[in-house]
Amino acid sequence: MRKLTYFVACSIDGFIGDPNGDASSFFQFVKDDFLHFITTEYPDTVSEEGRRILGLESAENKHFDTVVQGRGSYQLGLDANMPSPYGHLRELVASRTIEKSPHPNVEIVTEGLVDRIRELKAEEGGKDIWLCGGSQIAGELVDEVDELVIKTYPQVYGSGMPMFGSGFAIADFALDSVRAFDDGIVVRWYSRKR
């Protein structure tokens, strides 16, 4: 069974972006030992543009072979004229408004999102599935999430876009490990308790 992992960046108070989803205040922390961690252990989560800048074009995928985004998150790539922002992965985008995929590597999921995720998880072999975000899609898929990798940056937002845009429901997770980096970034790994 392949895992669905929500690998996400957030503030200390659990917001993945400002009220409009903008997470650019986190970018200043992506350097030194934390950048080394990302490029060596999670190069699969670096966008094509980031991989080009960092010389990671040929980096092997370590954890994921598939990425799932909502259209809100994918829109950032579209707006930057990057219709396949994670071309080193199989890309799925949930959208009811995009009628035709803008790129051959991108599968648009218009209906049956949860079923499609269950199909991906049931595939034999391969690597895990990265749930990139954003908030709305994570909220819809919260019951399918098997692992959380939460990169917490040392900022408080006060309000903003929540990690899961869903109604109140408690889901239990077990802490697997924690790593702290320079500048106060903390990464936590949690597994779903089923």
Ligand SMILES: NC(=O)c1ccc[n+]([C@@H]2O[C@H](COP(=O)([O-])OP(=O)(O)OC[C@H]3O[C@@H](n4cnc5c(N)ncnc54)[C@H](OP(=O)(O)O)[C@@H]3O)[C@@H](O)[C@H]2O)c1
């Ligand atoms: N901090 C981080 O690590 C991180 C990671 C990713 C994203 N983000 C931020 O998150 C923000 C986007 O989050 P968001 O909550 O606004 O949007 P989102 O979850 O990325 O996408 C929501 C969209 O997905 C589509 N959708 C949702 N449920 C669907 C379903 N069941 N079937 C088919 N399509 C479905 C709809 O698209 P249509 O309107 O096209 O129908 C909906 O508008 C961005 O601003 C980004 O910066 C942050």
